[in-house]
Amino acid sequence: MNQKIKRISDLETKYINEVLNTGFRSSSGALMMSRLEDAFRKKFSMNYAISFVNGTSTMHASLEAMGISEGDEVIVPPLTMSATAFAVLQANATPIFADVDTETFVIKSEFISEKITSKTKAIITVALYGLCPDMDNINKIAKAKNIKVIEDNAECFLGKYKNKLVGTLGDCSSFSFQSSKHLTSGEGGIVLTNDIVLAENIRKVQSLGYAGVSAKKSKITKLDIQDPNYLRHTSMGWNYRMPELCCAVALAQVERIDELVDIRIKCSNLFTDVTKEFSEWFVPQLVEENFTSSYWTWATVLKRDDITWHDIRDLFIKNGGDGIYAAWQLTYLEPMFVNLDLLGREKFISNSNLANYKKGSCPNAEWLQPRLFQFKTNYWNFSDAEKQSEILYRTLKNFS
Structure with a gap:
């Protein structure tokens, strides 16, 4: 196959020039x-979409819009980029870490249940990596306890769960347009929801609490702000609005979303195929029936103790490989949590929750993290992916 696409095409340039x-x-x-x-909302058949300056402010705004604050707890997975927990801290709430499944690598409903308290x-x-967790069970747990569900889909565009698009399953969902993501505008993010009250509240948080904005209206009018009697701010809010230049690029990427996601899936399938003979010890993320991954990255776990992560990475690079990314350190083992250096927000965390930030809190995630590729x-x-897959095959063959 000799498929080529452009990361940034003439369409992005056209829309940028329209803004300029x-x-x-x-x-x-x-x-x-x-x-x-x-x-974006039409692509996902949702009622409301609110764009943001990045994919962390999306979650912070959603939490604020839900009224979540000091004393409240929000359950998150530890195996992901720490921004998910940062958003909780930004709302002055407490992140509580629930363990993941060792085969799918994503948060598991039974571990969520164990962490629920009256403060959740x-x-x-x-x-994670383009694969969502078992949303039916998670939503069932949440509904029984009157708990909100936010989908962090920074790494998942057009993934599916039981033939439903990931991003349409929770109370709201968050996507990222950061440079490594399926769609990018350099930076940016967007929230989807069908709840008009939640959408209105999220927009207020996004736009400085302006009186003249709404779920679908993103800017106050010039006529309003020219009036000396105009009362602008009905609530506290942040300036989280996405710049027009970034919106222009993101719009073009949304219009190209199918080809941008499709090539990642094809590259991942290629890696899966060439490593099948090593799949007993070099095991790809499990994508079960009724799940469709959008493969932000192709992830595997090493299930051998006689070779190390670095052994494989180093030989892969020596053979001409592009390199391999490691999984993020578990959020609660990062120095900021170990040392409780949370810009003063540590005062909102009760002593009873500090044990949640110690080694042993999520044993599955702790076992997985140093073994993930x-x-x-x-x-x-x-054709570049084909070359890399061949290099990976030769590398793994060396250890078989």
């Missing part, structure tokens, strides 16, 4: 933001 041609006049409004939000107000699931899937020329 406005001269950034305030009278031009947030045209690209509105177009992006409309295109939300669960943030993470669709994350291989690139963002090869815009498929």
Whole structure:
């Protein structure tokens, strides 16, 4: 196969020029933001989309909009980028870490149940590497306890769960347009929801608590702000709005979403195929029936003790490989949690919860993290992926 696509195409350039041609006049409004939000919500058949400056502010705003604050607990997985827990801390709430499944690598409903208390107000699931957890069981648990569910889908665009798009399953969902993601505008993010009250509240948090914004209206009018009697701010909010230039790029990426996701899936399938004979000890993330991964990365776990993570990585690079990413350190084992250096937010965490930030809290995740390999899937020329898969095969053959 000789498939090639462009990460950034002429369409992105066209939309950027449209913004530049406005001269950034305030009278031009947030045209690209509105177009992006409309295109994204329609792609997912959702009622509301609110764009953000990044994919962490999305979750912080969602928590704030839900009224989650000091004294509240939010359950999160430890095996993911720490921004998921950061968002909880930014809302002055307490992140509680629930363990993951050793085969799918994602948060598991039974471990969520173990961590629920009377203070639990939300669960943030993470669709890790493009694969979502068992959302039916998680939603069932949440509904029984009147707990909100936020989907962190920074790594999952067009993934599916029981033929439903990931991002349509919780109370709201968060996506990232950071540079490594399926769709990118350099930075940015977006929230989806069908709940109009939640959407209105999220927009208020996103836009400085402005009176004139709404679930689908992203900017106050020039006529309003020219009135000396206009009362602008009905609530506290942040300036989390996505810049028009970023919106322009993200809009083009949304319009190209199928090809941008498809090539990652094809690259991942290639890696799966060439490593089958080693699958007893070099085991890919399990994608069960009724699940579809969008493969932000192709992830595997090493199930041998006679060779190390670095043995494989070093030989892969020596053979001409691009390199291999390790999994993030577990969030609660990062120095900020170990030392409780949380910019003062440690005062909101009760002593009874500090044990949640110690080694042994999530044994499955602790076993997995040093054994995980994350291989690139963002090869815009498929022949490059074919070369890398051949190098990986030769590398693993050396250890078989």
